[in-house]
């Protein structure tokens with residue numbers, strides 16, 4: 001088990017979830033942290049990753065590094081989504097094992113579950129049906145990661161876990177037009193429409209698919225909580241229970257900003273899995289639950305977007 005003196009390596013600390021983990025660790029007074037940018041350590045390079053782990057011997061590794069993106073990026077770059085993710089997680093999980101690391105958290109994504117999965121989704125439904133085609137290669141890489149964690153944990157008596165969060169958003173999110181997830185994309189579209197005096201926003205698909213969302217800070221809390229917790233299971237869902245349709249999230253953001261724009265649904269565009277609601281009762285049984293409300297979370301994200309993107313555009 002880790003303590004405040006433990007050496008913790010956060011892979012991907014510049015990303016949405018990784019930066020939230022870093023903030024949370026520091027706020028809890030974990031200061032013995034190992035951090036490397038992509039420039040300093042390319043995680044797809046096996047030799048460099050193995051040597052780095054062997055030399056530094058962390059007590060715990062949190063894998064928040066991955067090739068991540070929304071439906072468009074996943075659908076267009078399937079080769080990179082499967083290769084990069086398999087390479088990063090193989091190097092980090094096997095490299096950690098070789099370096100004697102006892103505690104490891106690997107972050108998955110709820111797209112690993114079958115497209116037409118029974119809802120709410122329990123961990124045991126993994127591999128019970130066909131995957132959503134647009135992100136199948138990404139999901140297959142993540143499923144391999146789930147099995148690496150459980151196999152190494154069981155065979156070698158290690159604390160290697162995969163936490164499976166629902167869609168995330170928050171401070172330091174990716175707002176790129178081509179690669180962002182649906183919620184940051186909605187925030188960007190709505191604020192840009194406001195800035196440019198437009199009376200409508202366009203949304204891919206019917207707007208009807210249901211999505212559960214969690215702020216990255218709550219995922220970060222779960223990572224630290226489960227690094228410190230002995231569990232029988234090595235796959236644990238991390239959901240908030242907050243679920244709405246994509247159009248309803250757009251309306252929620254508009255209401256928050258006190259404005260009303262017309263929603264134009266582009267029905268010829270991709271829209272993904274109809275519903276992805278996680279059953280997080282296992283995490284709750286161990287004592288973890290999400291704590292940030294959607295209203296507060298959306299407020300943090302909007303302020304961060306305005307501070308870091310809109311103000312730069314205005315300058």
Ligand SMILES: NC(=O)c1ccc[n+]([C@@H]2O[C@H](COP(=O)([O-])OP(=O)(O)OC[C@H]3O[C@@H](n4cnc5c(N)ncnc54)[C@H](OP(=O)(O)O)[C@@H]3O)[C@@H](O)[C@H]2O)c1
Nearest residue numbers: 012014015016017038042043064065066068107165167168
């Ligand atoms: N965002 C979500 O909605 C969501 C939901 C559920 C689960 N997750 C999971 O949480 C994890 C983190 O996601 P995120 O949204 O935080 O992603 P993100 O913002 O894109 O961050 C990913 C991080 O990984 C780093 N990285 C990627 N390839 C690398 C490489 N070859 N070498 C070194 N570093 C590399 C990136 O470095 P650069 O900064 O240099 O690009 C970035 O810091 C992923 O496993 C994802 O599946 C995310």
